[in-house]
Amino acid sequence: MSSSDPRHSVFPEWLRKSLDGLYLVSGWLAGLFLISIFLIMLALSAGRPLGIDVPAGDDFASWAMAATAFLGLAHTFRSGEMIRVGLLIEQVRGRPRQIAEILVLAIGTAAALYFAWYAFDMTRTSYRFNDLAQGVVAMPLWIPQLAFCGGLVILAIALVDELLHVLFGGLPRYEKPAPESAEEVIERAIQSGA
Known part of the structure; x- marks a missing residue:
């Protein structure tokens, strides 16, 4: 992308690719934890009628749920x-819109940090x-807390990244451009599940 492109990155290309890769890996990990929730719940449901007990299955499912939410x-x-x-920010255009975006991103970044x-x-x-879980399996609590902590740290990095991008004149990359055709509106509605 050229530097005149309002969606260009303020970071060198290697750093931009690394950050985008970090966000993608975080999303993939969230998806894997979502699959693990399904598998745990399936094992719990199928195991009951067969008399098979999954020790701390509820604990592992809840930890996976938190990991899914925060890593995503x-x-x-x-x-x-x-x-x-x-509602308010969409009514503003030009320089006031950029200032409003910067203010919103600064507040979000401060909260995430x-x-x-x-x-x-x-x-x-x-x-x-060495805090241990109080359930059937005495797992060290820092292990499931890593996903919670890691997800928030990666979100803070993403917000700092976006704040710097908008501060240096870029358009917010989290905001999708307006649809250009009726087909694009329909496609976006289908993708979002609306």
Whole structure:
């Protein structure tokens, strides 16, 4: 992309590819944890009538659910699929719109950094004190907390990335361009499940 393209990156190409790869891997991991939820629930459901017990199945399913939710945040944000209430910001154009986007991104970045720091601190504390799960399987809590912490850290990175991009004059990459035809409107509605 040329530097005059408003969707260009402020980072070198190798860093841009690395960041995009990080967001993609995070999304894939979220998908794998979603599949693991399905498999655990299937084992729990099929095991009951057969008298087979899956130890701590509910615990593992809930940890996988948290991992799915948090690891999917950055990929969802970067794909423009995160729910965004734009009633006010969509009414503004030009430079005021860019300022509003920067303000919104700065607030979002500050919130993500705050939560990422405390998630990291919680995970580190669990590791230092060797906190164990209270369920059937006494797993060290820092292991399932890694996905929670990692997802928030990757989201914070994605928000810093986007804030810098918009600060340097780029258009928000999380915002999809307006559809150009009726077919494109229908295609987007089908893809979003609406």
